[in-house]
Amino acid sequence: MRILVANVNTTESMTQGIARQARRIALPDTEIVPITPMFGAESVEGNYESYVAAVAVMETIRAYDGPYDAIVQAGYGEHGREGLQELFDVPVVDITEAAAATAMFVAHKYSVVTTLDRAVPMIEDRLKLAGLADRLASVHASGLAVLELERDPQAAIDIIVEKAAYAVEHDRAEAICLGCGGMAGLTQAVIERTGVPVIDGVSAAVKLAEGLVAQGLSTSKTRTYAAPRPKAFKNWPPAR
Amino acid sequence: MRILVANVNTTESMTQGIARQARRIALPDTEIVPITPMFGAESVEGNYESYVAAVAVMETIRAYDGPYDAIVQAGYGEHGREGLQELFDVPVVDITEAAAATAMFVAHKYSVVTTLDRAVPMIEDRLKLAGLADRLASVHASGLAVLELERDPQAAIDIIVEKAAYAVEHDRAEAICLGCGGMAGLTQAVIERTGVPVIDGVSAAVKLAEGLVAQGLSTSKTRTYAAPRPKAFKNWPPAR
Amino acid sequence: MRILVANVNTTESMTQGIARQARRIALPDTEIVPITPMFGAESVEGNYESYVAAVAVMETIRAYDGPYDAIVQAGYGEHGREGLQELFDVPVVDITEAAAATAMFVAHKYSVVTTLDRAVPMIEDRLKLAGLADRLASVHASGLAVLELERDPQAAIDIIVEKAAYAVEHDRAEAICLGCGGMAGLTQAVIERTGVPVIDGVSAAVKLAEGLVAQGLSTSKTRTYAAPRPKAFKNWPPAR
Amino acid sequence: MRILVANVNTTESMTQGIARQARRIALPDTEIVPITPMFGAESVEGNYESYVAAVAVMETIRAYDGPYDAIVQAGYGEHGREGLQELFDVPVVDITEAAAATAMFVAHKYSVVTTLDRAVPMIEDRLKLAGLADRLASVHASGLAVLELERDPQAAIDIIVEKAAYAVEHDRAEAICLGCGGMAGLTQAVIERTGVPVIDGVSAAVKLAEGLVAQGLSTSKTRTYAAPRPKAFKNWPPAR
């Protein structure tokens, strides 16, 4: 099967990092197609950028030529999943929700460690809306921006590991979700320090997407995610 | 003071209807500036269109030249309010939330009557996320599309009135929010049939915006709605 | 329009302080009529005193001669709002709820700083019942009694400012509600220390009341707040 | 032990009926002292009357001369329990909460059948605030006023039984609480029709009060229910 794995920012190297992680976990006959949005911010760290990313991912996939079986939206705490579910007939899996649902199968409570403090309420809101927050222990920010993580992952390890350990000891988390598409490489360090399962959202989403496709399941088109009604658009989509 | 009242679709006549309603309720020295998004759908009835509208309203207001004191986002159940709060320094009031908060001051429980069935979960989700759903009795759809309402409001009255009466009698609502920017004209008919207070979101939002400005209050810039960080955008915003 | 602003205790100087704050924020053509209860405690700091205040405010307004357009109940976390809504035809706005609803339009989460520790559960309960607690980050007590605040507001600033700063930094509040009718004068100091919007309940309630009146809205008389049924009372109301 | 069982209205015959029920269920060495408020309404069916009743019960018990071991507040969905807990050192049991807590020990979900429609939100609010609403299936009103019930209990049976049966069949209640101090006599008829346990609030409260006294437990005086602080009252309490 073919899965489109969409980065939410326009930094091509992050798209490649996400794709590498997706390929590492995918089944041998799953083809991972990395998608970089045609427009938007170099990194997504707030609501404005996230809303632009949401439509950018939608339009970029609309413009994608060729068949595919599922979509993974690889942004943590970002807007837009519902729009993808309306537009396309294949299953759509958001990495924030994938990580949370996966954590709940291996732990009583889970925490998320993310990048900037401003991402915390965004992640909390996505999980609340998804109905996956009941067993959420906490969301912690490392204070590191997305691109800092990208540029020097090694430097990020210490602080992320420390936040994860805090969540396990004080918030009673029993699993940790790494709350950024670019954090997959830190998994092992967090496991070593905390001893709890560590979930990478991209990996979780790819496995869930493969599972949905295998079961012949896709987004319900009854009501919430029905295809958009035909109607006139003004100045949209933007010229490529 | 000057309030920007932003329609979420590109149908100019709806913008004018919303502006008329806003002017009717505004203080004498409040100037209402109607905003029609520079791009997007002729009516917004689903997540894809709503996400496009979200960024369209943001970019249109960014391009607006001149001072203003508050923004009203006049779409019911739509995405985007958090982005506006990040981008601008003035208070931002969404009509969905304004209507709900207002209803809660005059009724124990309230219901919303909206347009299409597919809008129901969107409205429920906006209210849940806003923390205003605890006293929500129900959301009902009339089955009428936004533009049908616009073209022939008279024809819409019967069914909307009937849904409102159902909510009062069966769901125990004690106030009704009219869940569409274009429904303001139906207020009187619903009051006559149900005997309960009927809230028009545009009116509620204008009064709340005026009140926030009078109190010298604006969006907190600590954490969630901090201004976007400076960063590089690719192909964005779209050329006008 | 004319708004009755009811203090909940019998200390006339507090009534005057509340009235000053109300007049400062009211529209030029809004007349503020201060109400001091005919009976009750010099300050209200607990459930017993609050229940007495509830009926005292009700009876005092019943005895008020002349027309008015709205009632503001200016006690933080106090009982009685539902009774006022039953007895009178005009909108009734409680300052606890007004502050919370207002905070939610400018912040993702809000906290309340109040007087004594024993007021904390009362405020939490009022907000829970009002369906406005979902985005409440915390309620903190300064440990200062209502009349200490009245006698020496300057001395109160330091501790209240400190509690507010704690809420912003540790509880992730993005706005602060000052949880006492007599705290309005402290607004500026809290803003300077915390940088977040600070809401005074009296101001918020006056603007909400003006807005409800302007929209022609009043308490729903269907079910919960229907006028009391005619019936015999024994020894009530008390002789003046 | 001696338990004060306080009616909330001033109808002496109802006080006697409540006392009879309390005596029927009490231990042989429990003395039931019926209390009729010194002031207030002949029946309590709404918030205004309930607030007056709240302070009336408080002042009447304050004026009661002699020792006692517990207080039962025998009004369904009424205000005031927190004030009694502050004023007195003995346990205070409200019949609304007693019935609900008792129902939860014998059923997965329970419903309440009460008098007038306007009592429904009051009961829901009391249970929500008490943290006992999670397993509440529904509250139904018979449409019969309190005194109608008192005057002709036989006539009330049919409609109350019908509402109880509806709750069991449609709302999935597995026990029924009779939501009025004067409904105790209907227990058997509801059991016969529905086959589920039927809880009378007065009985439940008396047994809980006896149990608390036997365990040496009384209201915590730490924080919420600490004794009122000494302070000056104006015109209160009313002259007898």
Place this chain on the structure above:
Amino acid sequence: MRILVANVNTTESMTQGIARQARRIALPDTEIVPITPMFGAESVEGNYESYVAAVAVMETIRAYDGPYDAIVQAGYGEHGREGLQELFDVPVVDITEAAAATAMFVAHKYSVVTTLDRAVPMIEDRLKLAGLADRLASVHASGLAVLELERDPQAAIDIIVEKAAYAVEHDRAEAICLGCGGMAGLTQAVIERTGVPVIDGVSAAVKLAEGLVAQGLSTSKTRTYAAPRPKAFKNWPPAR
């Protein structure tokens, strides 16, 4: 009346301790019959042991010969109460729920102090499922195993008292539930240190059971707790 009080572990001395506490609090004409499970672990400290204990208590009571009026399940945070409710016609009271419901009549919020850290989520889950967690402030573990408590109760006092004091001061608990069948002897020490009511689950359960029996109430057999349907079992129950 006769109440079966079932220990959940096979340590006979603990059964006797529980029985002593039950007899101390029971009415003079209540006969306490201690039950030690026919099979299972010497102490129950986790889900596996708790599930075994659940069926052991069920089978042991099924094998009990003679009449009885109620069952108390004296394990804190353990599985199995629903099965007992299905199998038997008498009321079944679990000490975890009994303690919580009792605490709620004397305190605004309550905390539980239990044995090992691993018991904390089990207790939280039992209370959540029972709909009694809304006013739960916290659950704290002393770190002492059940049998350590049994062997040297004196040594346990200090740490349990300290945890209780923490809950009162920091989590705002106003009553403490001692979260282990074997902690009844520590009640006085915790009261002296914290000044709040302390609830022993066995005592609370015995009084609730007596009260239910006095009211003629037993488990609803409609739906959830209907008697098991007749059916074939393989290799069960185990040979004695």
Place this chain on the structure above:
Amino acid sequence: MRILVANVNTTESMTQGIARQARRIALPDTEIVPITPMFGAESVEGNYESYVAAVAVMETIRAYDGPYDAIVQAGYGEHGREGLQELFDVPVVDITEAAAATAMFVAHKYSVVTTLDRAVPMIEDRLKLAGLADRLASVHASGLAVLELERDPQAAIDIIVEKAAYAVEHDRAEAICLGCGGMAGLTQAVIERTGVPVIDGVSAAVKLAEGLVAQGLSTSKTRTYAAPRPKAFKNWPPAR
């Protein structure tokens, strides 16, 4: 990899049906090992039978000789998952939770259609405890016992399809979970009638288990699901 798929009842033909469904959906290199409990009821339809099944599945797997990579517990709404998580080092997936989590990726709200009415609260409780009930629209019972389904699946289709259609139309479900290990064969008929995605719990659980194993994830052994402490058992496990 090898997955143990445990039936909860002792009817061998049901074990085989579950295994067939598991093999149909499993990856080519996944070996499905069907487990029939060594003891217990021929069908599990209530709490007593479910508790016995819980320990039976635990003991049967403890007695299983040979390596395996994951466990699927194939009973809908049954007890015991937490015990399996404590006892074994591999991931444990319960079909109730697997179906719910899967439904949430393809639908805004989901419903469950199960066998007997008495199973409804058990399923609701499992989902509530798992934190997966927030988007649960409803649970409906067909009224058919587990073995009736087994004996004549054809006869069951009509009523199950009807209940599913009701959930979609009236409860606003957008996906249906078939709430019984033996309902997998009905998937197609429900899809045809309702047009929404239909989730079979066994299939969902197998794919989730495969995904967890592929990610190298297993149950967190920190706190809740730590391995049982070594201790003495009396008369347990039962002799084979």
